[in-house]
Amino acid sequence: MKRLSILFLFLSFVATAQKNISTQLSLEEYLGYVKKHHPVIKQAKLITSTNEAKLLKARGAFDPKIEVDYNRKEFKGSNYYKSLNSTFKIPTWYGIELKGSYENNSGQYLNPEQNTPENGLYNVGVSVSLAKNLFINKRMATLKQAKLYVQQGKLKQQLLINNILFEAINTYLNWLKYYQSHNVYKDYYTNADIRLKNIKKSFNAGDKPAIDTLEASINLKNRKLDLEKANIKYIKSKFELSNFLWIGNNIPMEIKEEIVPDINTSSNIDIILNTSISALFDNSFENHPKLKLLELKKRNLEINKQLKINNLLPKVDFQYNFLASKVDNFDAFSAENYKNSLQVSVPLFLRKSRGDLKLAKLKLQDIDFEIASTKVSLQNKIIATEQEISSYIKQNDILKNLVNDYNTIVKSEERKFFLGESSIFLINYREVKLIESKLKEIKNQYEYAKTKGKLIKLLGRLNSL
Template identity: 50%
Template sequence: MNKFLLLSFLFVSATLFSQEQNPLILNFQEYLGFVKKHHPIAKQAELTISVGEANLLKSRGGFDPKIEVDYDRKDFKGSEYYDLLNATFKVPTWYGIELKANFEQNEGIFLNPERTVPDEGLYSAGISVPIAQGLLINERMAALKKARLFRDQTKADRDILVNEILYNASLAYFNWLEAYNEKEIYQNFLINAQTRFEGIKKSALAGDKAIIDTVEAKITVQNRQLSLEQSKVKLMKSSLELSNFLWIGNNIPIELQPNVIPDNNVDAVIDQTLQIQQAMISEVDLENHPKLRSLNYKIEGLEVDRRLKANKLLPKINLEYNFLTPSPEVANSFNNADYKGGVTFAFPLFLRKERGAVKLAKYKIQDSQYELASVQLQIENKVNAITNELDSFTTQNQLIADIVNDYTTLLKAEERKFSFGESSVFLINSRESKLIDAELKRNKLQNKYFSTKAKLFKNLAVNPENL
């Protein structure tokens, strides 16, 4: 068992069997690091790069040298009709030019005269050149260019997938943090309500307070208990949702245990963790956004396809020349009198198929260019809108903090007046209810603030390698 699995096992064991100990804080930055490294979808995103590399390797195979051997023999009623051997070595090159070396040995009583060669066989070396269609671009060349673009596109797509999973994981963490804080709010106010109930109960028994005050204080305790139980259910659900993003090596899921709690210091680390500091945002070049890079690579691939289809409008003209020699030892003589050559020509009269293919290729490029312009504008507008929204949240957070402080002051003042007999349980409960509402509102506002920052991270598509 390696060190990481051992530590993970100890962590899970500790949370399962040592819940009586101090709580374990799951830091936001460490949590995202876990998700990026071990979540199956993040690993799946890495596979897209491997697919691109494999596709590139496959396309490079179109330029692999090739050996071809053709052997044919016929014997009938004791006669050797023919015995044909033809071995060829071909080397494709970038511009459609093909180099060939050939050995041919034929014999037999019914041999076609054109196949007659010296007894030792016939050697040849030559070249095949397309001078129109297939010279500047051909199927092999286009396949390799598109494979290189596809490889680069898969890297951009990988970044998009990883950013998406990190965004969703961040939202799950913020929801968990909100549910935990909500539970803590109700738990703290339940303690206050129970303390107040015990004090009123003693005062009522001593004759200093009316008995009816104990009933109202008890109802408040029961309401706080009910709210606390509901918040615990919400916390349990958010914990399970967060557990969907927690994995360790070999695709082993981790279930979040009750003694693991979120970090309440997220506000101090979120910008650095998500790499969305103001200085970094100002340096962001949206033209390098993975979504835009992916679309640009797609357009470049379609342009290669258009060039290939446009090249098919040219006639097929292939020139071939092969130098012949009965022995490879005399190949350096370059006797031009011994050769085999030829020209092939083909050209469709109307070119309707080829012209239609070119038009379709152009329309696909235009469609992708429209999509690129639209997506670029959407990203720019979303980033600007989110930035403005964050500025507003900064003001809202300050306002709600002031409101909570003022409600806290009012509640303390009301409790002091109650201790002097100048207030009532009803007024204290009213002040406390408004303070609870303000605390919950601040908690929800914090969640929206963090979620908006995660949305900014998603729309900026920060390189996950920088996290």
């Protein structure tokens, strides 16, 4: 598949100190493309469409129905029978069905009970379930559950998008971390190269021994090795980021080398993710999509329980139909001409129905336990994540001071070295500690921003960014 360059899509230019121009991809721009074009995001939206189709299907159980049954038999010149039976049925919400029909039967060998007047027989009536299936039946339960499935689909869609955006944010932050680490190694490789050149000049002038040039050369090679390792990690992180970047028609994109992340992302993460305290907790915790999804699941099980209770009732179906040989107006139907029926069915032991009801009650107990457990688990995770964020803020202050202190020590050691009061070994040692502190600071900023995203994910709010 043809890959397109992201260079033509992201045009956020930032001037560098040397007046060169590089293309910067911010987290906001990146998330905008993920939300709009990522295939999994599009796939998530199909969940709602699928459940809406199921709801439409469930509503179909209440559609009016026309039935026509025509039979005819002739043999050796004899009209054995000819029968026409057409029916129009209107199902209603409760266990009541309205029905109108027309019959016209004739024939030499027709069953006498099927005889009709010459012009046929009209009937209008009603079919009622007087016990089982009156207030709830399979058709009603299916429609109620289908309505809940639509709501569940929207919540599942939210949770799926929530997870995808969290992964996307982590991937961007990972790219940023390796970009900053690469720059640190690049800067200190340049420093090591300049230091080696200066020491060689001092050696040629007779101010420094030959061993110092060797020490500086070894240090330069180590810096080059570290830079190469950092470079490959940075390249891999860019390809991982490309997995989340798509444009229309499911075309993937790749990031050109000129594209760089926004180095101010960590400091602006609260604005980007809208993670202020008022924004995070403006809604009740009860509105968490995961808890709402479990509540809908419980309501679904309650409908199933009602259906099982319904199955314990005896089946009592009653039909009553007014009859008329011709229909000029509604008065043609008289109470004197009618047809009715009563069907009663009662299982003796109800073991199957009682077993189904017991299972339905156990499932409800199980979902209650799951809701309680999920609520406590989410609350504890949120509290722990908030403590984690506070810790990263404190660690960041400590690391900033450490970086400043190590930077001062390295500069002092360099001055002492060129005054002949120190050694290249001590400078390298101090510099290693400075690099380690800077990398720790970068990692801490990455963990801080990542944990902010984790908090929004736990609250189920990433999909609203």
